[in-house]
Amino acid sequence: MEALFYIFSIIAIFSALMVILVKNPLTSALYIILCFFALAGFYILLNMQFLAAMQILVYAGAIIVLIVLVIMLLNLAKAKDTIKDFHQLAVGVISVLLLFAEVILYLNTAGESKPTDIYTNAVINKIGNTQIIGQFLFTKYVFPFEVASILLLVAVIGAYIFAKK
């Protein structure tokens, strides 16, 4: 399990770096699919097989295909983008390093919270991974679930209005 964790970490970080470093947006889109597969591997290691399937179906299957379609539609594969602006690069790198230092500092100094024993792996595996998420979605989280459906409807209408001539 540890070996798998390190393999997935290396793949995820490498492909994330390639997403922001390559010039061609189409290559970026292909590398981000690799990153999503590595993250799906993490979800399986964390015993959430349903989320791993959703990750591959929704992200790699739907969103990235949509992006590749737009790149193709706008003929952007030739639109090379070079990182030339030195000030932008300097400000970006320094602020991201600060952000990373803050996060790591927080991870090292945060107080330990004890794990509960409500939904342990044994309980989740007994009920079933998909079934327990379904139960939560339709009981405790039913209002956010309905709001999410309204949000998707608004997004579809908004995208149509934006793209309409």
Next chain:
Amino acid sequence: MNVNVNDYLAVASIIFCIGALGVLIRKNLITIFLSLELMFNAANLGFVAVSEYLNLMSGDIFVIFIMVVAAAEAAILLGIAIAFYREKGTINIDKANELKM
């Protein structure tokens, strides 16, 4: 050497910082959007890791809602990209300068 929740959170923070760096240094609208997706996914990984560590389900449910928001955002942003390209003939965000003094 056992993998614990802090290792997952460290990987998530590295991916989040890479995504933030991509948003800050790139000028291509599509690449910026892909970096945003990286940040979403890093947040998802953090949610799932903490949820597994605390033996709760709330984080896993939140990941589903984050995926819904990301899908809505993808639809909106690609509509904007098409409108922007039609207006300017490029998707370089430096060309979005109508509000410049």
